[in-house]
Amino acid sequence: MPSLYKECTCGSGLHTFAEHDARGIFLCYTCDKCREEKLSRYRPEVLTDSNYYADEPIEPEDYY
Secondary structure (H helix, E strand, C coil): CCCCCCCCCCCCCCEEEECCCCCCCCCEEEECHHHHHCCCCCCHHHHCCCCCCCCCCHHHHHHC
C-alpha cells in the first residue's frame, strides 16, 4: 500500500497538508515551516471571508 506521507517542496522534510480558502477551494500544500510564507501570497480576506470579491464566477462544481 503506498504511503500517504508527502514531503513538502520547501525542502524542510516535513509532512505536507492541503490549505484551502474560506470557500473550501484548494490553494496549495504547505508544512508548518512554510505555511505563513505560502499563504502570504493570497489576500487576507480569501483565507477568512467566504464572500470575498472574485472577478469571475465561482461555482461549487468548479472545484469539487
